[in-house]
Amino acid sequence: MGKDQEARKDRRASGSSRSGGRPGGRGRPQASVVTAQRPWGLIAAAIAVVVFAAAVISYAVVQVDKAEAMRVDSVEEIDGIEVFDYAAGQEHVSSEVDYDQTPPVAGPHDGVWADCTGTVYEVDIRHENAVHSLEHGAVWITYDPEVVSEDDIALLAEVADESGRMLSPYVGLDSPISVQSWNHQLKVDSAADPRIKQYADFMTFNAELFPEPGATCQSPQFLADPLVEDGAALDPDSGTSAP
Template identity: 45%
Template sequence: MAKTPDPLKGPANTNPTDWRKWLVRGGIAVGVIVIAVFFAGTEGGQNDVAPEGVTEFPLAEIGREHVDGAVAYDLIPPPGGDHNAAWLNCGTYSTPVAPENAVHSLEHGAVWVAYNPDIGQDQIDELAGLGSNSVIVSPVPGLDTPIAAAAWGARQTFDNAGDPDIRQFIRFYQSAPYAPEPGAACVGGVGTPG
């Protein structure tokens, strides 16, 4: 006569390692889902589309040498080029910064948002909120456009701080994988934001 399984003990052939295997598999599945959700929600290079109006520069033609002294850039902010050995700490600056240090930060994947200080305090205040651990915001007296943003190999100009393409430019280009040293430090360099 066959034994009737005890409902409190479960099936008679249950091996204790079977439930452990399912527990491990379930834990791995949950971990994969959490990681996928995290990366799907992060900002940066590959998850967004570049805004219209970006001028891109051939990466192979952009110099990357460390130099002493001033560099005569064709554009300010420049989309890369030779630069100082010390990078600029990212954040918001109320005074002009040395472009040679800022360009080194671009090499690390930072975005530089420069503005002509004549744009007005309300716009300056709006831009100030963009400074972060991967974005430099600074005035550039005499800048030939109200606002310009640069990343390694890309540059775009804007007429006002409320233009949503400024934020789109930042989302697309910050920590972009084609910067020569993406993800390298944007702290521990020179300059004190504020």
């Protein structure tokens, strides 16, 4: 009888030991697990940056492709261009010259050149001074002020905004727009015509196509007080030829 009681005590003691000494034999509570949150905001921002960068690169590639498509390696590749054959070393004159082309592309000219450092004139500059600029390698963009709109003039000004180029109205022009350099001319109907920039990019300071490579386009005195073609004064209010 005494042995049975001792055996029961031993079993209770053993059970208490296995349960960690806690009443009722319960085990340790399970530790709670915290799941890490994904940084969705940062992921979305990174994706947006990648998409934007891809769009910028794609746009740049398209623009480069367009520029490359319009690039020419010879005069003959410019559709509609006219070529003339004036010799170098033309005479300097102070009198008016009766030019064969309108606008003129070469020939005798004034000893002072018109400033052609990306200059945008609001007057029909004296043609003899403009021709001297062509001799220096400039591209002269002209437009009929009674036909071409302000928006179109702004487009032309963007092309002219580079050293070696100038823009001016030309009263009585026989086409809406005419672009000329020494011995070359291109007439177009629209300021959006891509040949304007094509012509300007190829002709500006092209040393093989004008008589005086290295000559400057800077003419501060003319820039400050441009000479106006006789009989071609513009109405300052309307921008068209005065009666």
